[in-house]
Amino acid sequence: MTFHTPDRIKIPPGFWAGLRELGIAAHDVVRQARLPLTIINGPAGVTVAQYFAVWQAYSDLVGDISQGIIKLSTAFDTAHYPPSVMATYHARDYRDALNRMARYKQLCPPESLQITEEGESCRIELDWQRTEQSGPAMLVGITFATLLELGRRGSEQPLTAKLVEFSQPMGDVKSLETYFGCPIRTGTECNRLTLRRRDLDCPFVSYNEELLEILTPALDRTLDERQYGRSMTETVKWIMKRSLTGGRPDIQTVARELGMSDRTLQRRLTDEGTSFKQLLMQARHEQALEYLADPSLEIKEVAFLIGYEDQNSFYRAFRSWQGDTPSHWRAEHIGPNIPTTITLAR
Known part of the structure; x- marks a missing residue:
């Protein structure tokens, strides 16, 4: 069972290098996203909302989503990929x-x-x-194009997809159909790439057993550490955040997902100096600030996303957290000069 997801997302240097290949400066993307320039080389990474904002900014600068997908996917040098992606290019087959x-x-x-x-x-x-939240259409398209490029470059075969489905509009669909070599559907219920199963047997000419023997154990160790290295407090809070939209998660549901009784879970949390109720409040508080940082979300949507059916209840809770209303907090923090960090009120 996977418990852990990192709090921050590191944008690989190869992303900015790929943009340079297209004649797009990193600082132009960051400014378009209305984010601090320090994220370009900052080791701390970005939040999910900031990550989505970067991709949306690239989409806005390129203009047409389909061209942005095709250009970046085909121009990106595999040598710039991080080890977690590099390992896939040296796999045995597709x-x-x-x-x-x-x-x-x-x-x-x-x-x-x-x-x-x-x-x-x-x-x-x-x-x-x-x-x-759903990621920007550009990020969805890039993800699927990267998966197809993986097969094409690894096998050195002109592989095509059977069908690509996007939940959002994707610009020039005809160009995407030419690139993917298949029909493109938009406005679907989910984002899905369908391949021919027989293509998965294509051997990779880039297969490197020796390199995989080095990369795989290291990546697996890192994954295991991230999955299970968190405290119970962090694990429970992550599960809560993932479940808030469906309502208020209860301790029985969370304990069942963790494979323990609710009494055992509460004891573990007490040992770490907290309680289920305190963590739920913190999870809602932290998610509220992240969602409010996204100007595309209305306040009533933010209330719903963190499990409040009544907007007035959300206002009262937010005032107790921040000493301010959600709308005023947003007006103070979302503007031309967005702060690099958001501090929770104590």
């Missing part, structure tokens, strides 16, 4: 590469991949970790 990509995506949130092989098809659905 199936091995895709499975590695899905596994190691857990090290690079917020994307989450679910792979299903059935009949003559392999379906890959894209979902999001640690947030109920």
Whole structure:
């Protein structure tokens, strides 16, 4: 069972290098996203909302979503990929590469991949970790294009997809159909890439057993540490944040997901100096600040996303957390000069 998702997302230097190949300066993207320039080389990483803002800014600067997807996917040098992605290019075959990509995506949130092989098809659905928000259309398209490029570059075969489904508009669909080599559907219920199952057997000419023997144990150790290295407090809070939209998570539900009794869970939390009620309040508080930092969300939507059916109840809770109203806090913090950090009121 996976418990952990990193709090911050590190944007690999290769992303900025890829933009330079397209003639787009990193600082222009960051300014378009209305974020501090320190995120370009900052080791701390960015929040999910900031990560989505960067991709939306790239989309806005390029203009057409489809062209932005195709240009960045084909221009990106695999040498710039982080080790978690590099390992997939040296897999035994396309199936091995895709499975590695899905596994190691857990090290690079917020994307989450679910792979299903059935009949003559392999379906890959894209979902999001640690947030109920959907990522920008550009990020969805780039993710699917990267998966197809993985097969094309690794096998050195002109592979095509069977079908690509996007939940959002994608610009020039005809261009995307030419790139993916298949029909493109938009406005669907989920984001899904469907491949031919037989293509998964394509061996990779870039297969490097010796390199995988070095990379795989190190990546697996890192993944295991991130999955299980958190305290019970952090683990419970992460589960809460993931479940807030469905209402107020109760201790029985969380304990069941962790494979323990609610009494054992409460005892573990007490040992760490906290309680389930305190963590729920903290989870709602932290998610509220993250959602309010996204100007596209209305206040009533933020209230719903953190489990409040009544907007007035959210206002009262927020005032107790921050000593301010959600609307005034947003006006103070979201503007031309967005702070690099958000501090919770104590």
